[in-house]
Amino acid sequence: MINFVHIMGNQRCTVEDVAAAAGVSMMTVSRAINGRPGVSAEVRRRVLEKAADLGYRPSRIARGLASRKTSTLGIVLPDISNPFFAILAKAASDVARSEDKNLFIMNTDEDPALERAALDSLESESIDGVIVAGSRLPIATLAAAVMRFDSAVLVNRETAGPRVDAVNVDDRAGAAEAVAYLIRSGRKRIAFLAGPTTSMSGRRRFSGYCQGLKEGGLDPDPELVRRSVPTLDGGAAAMRFLLGRNIPIDAVVAYNDLVAIGAMRELKDAGRSVPGDIAVIGADDVPYAALVRPSLSTMRVDISALGRVAMTRLLALGEGKVLEPLPAIRPELVLREST
Amino acid sequence: MINFVHIMGNQRCTVEDVAAAAGVSMMTVSRAINGRPGVSAEVRRRVLEKAADLGYRPSRIARGLASRKTSTLGIVLPDISNPFFAILAKAASDVARSEDKNLFIMNTDEDPALERAALDSLESESIDGVIVAGSRLPIATLAAAVMRFDSAVLVNRETAGPRVDAVNVDDRAGAAEAVAYLIRSGRKRIAFLAGPTTSMSGRRRFSGYCQGLKEGGLDPDPELVRRSVPTLDGGAAAMRFLLGRNIPIDAVVAYNDLVAIGAMRELKDAGRSVPGDIAVIGADDVPYAALVRPSLSTMRVDISALGRVAMTRLLALGEGKVLEPLPAIRPELVLREST
DNA sequence: GGAATTTGCGTTAGCGCTAGCGTAATGATT
DNA sequence: AATCATTACGCTAGCGCTAACGCAAATTCC
16 A cells, blocks of 8 residues: 555645645745745745655646636637648747746647537636737637637737737738839739638738739739639649639739649649749748748748747737837738749 | 627537537537537537537537547658658548548657657647657657657668557668669669668668678778768768769769759769760659659659658557558669750 | 734635435335 | 446546745844
């Protein structure tokens, strides 16, 4: 019987055990562990020492239940295998870790129903705050879902209420700039591979595309626009569809780099030269944009910075700070071989 | 005062509220919500209806504290922005979601200290089980950390104890096959861009590389081996270093596709043609391997399947099932333009 | 030097939920 | 009819932790 605990292995050790070992009350242990005032230096040292001896590890769930703060956050994204969101999540997670918060990363597979389910699930976890990046939900649904959290930050959606912040990229200006550049280079038949209609940044990029055309004296032509699933294969399929229409095209602006790279793959298969026959511009500047051949011109965004800013602002909201709205981040045109 | 709850917004609704609304005890509500026996169909229907009316959402932390099961799992990986791990995490997360489990995705930035911290943190969360993919910890540390969980699955590490399973890729055989192919193609000076020494799959690939050389009648030459950080930039730097040695090289086997792609970037910058002067083979077949130019030959692994299998086995362990050890998965040589 | 504050701890009462057992009703069995 | 299972609930007691308050001793103040 003596070694029973040993045999059982991971029998959790609790505040009570530490309190007994240190000869103090549970509250004193709690205060010492959490670095709160009300404990003498001597007692604090003894408690921490005993806690370390016993391998005490506070239960975050018990703490969460008692204090109604879980020190746990969430981030919801359409596709973690998309490098844009992977890098965003990594940056956000680095910041969260530096503040000793844990992070649920929820992948929604671009599916609004799964996005709702993910938000419901996070609510059940009583997390302290959530980042929703590239939400595919209608604004009303998103607003309703998000306001059930203590704090929230939306990436690339408009702010939806109090205690909700937003971090946006000026995709409209970016797309307009891309189109303007193509027109200056003499392109006249500029196609647009749009992203999901549910994506706000997709709608903004489309709007910027139209604006760019008008400002350049060209008329938007619906024949030149094709929606695309935001993946490599989606971009290839959309490009194939446009080529199948047999209308002149001398440039392509894509929803994002994945779509652009997929489109270039299709152009190559169709025997069209890039940028000779058709110039291509993507968006985001994911690491692979520079590596494909021809390398991809794109509207660059500092994705890591975006993730860090989003998480930093979420943490600030959680501390009750009031934030000035953040102006949209202007992407920067990076010219490579594809234009 | 009437609308106070309304003003406060998200006042949580508890089992007690639902019980009162349905005119039953809390336990009956609990049983109904959790689909457990002991409730008549009629009462169950009424409870679920009231719960829906009130927007009741069970607190997973309270449930976790009371039942000692959190329905929450974890996955620890060196780098979520590496598509190998991103795809692995996505597949694992899809399986977890289908079983209504939430998943902590912990990114360790290739740092063993952060990996330990991540495991400690997950222990504090009282998760039901953990997947550790590509652990960079020494075997003893990993074994000690992992056995504190109810169940665990290691990806690309040896099994470390009871209630711990492992899913492995036969990287050794893969690397040996890559080398054999290069030798058959007439290459004689085959370099190896090794991954982190802390990575088991890196060590296995190195071992396979040596084996392949020996079987092909070539002597391993330490001058042809260079360690690399497992990223694009790391691969480029390692390649630059090897080129700087000014020794003949006619082929490169890389730790993974990222390293290989980085190496190809460097080779291009150095004016070497691939595969003319130097053939390159990567490992994993991440989606970008097919898109770079020249496209990359690689040792293909079905990464999604790996993730699904790992999570499926973790869930099985969690249900107390005893698993037959899984034989190592043999990667498949995919030939593209780089060889 | 007495009142007012501060410091250092302990006590009590939950957080929201479920395990485990109790119990009254029904139906099945001998 | 008496006995035994079975079903459908309710009650109690926590899970491990902390908020809020209590209270004595030490310190500060005028």
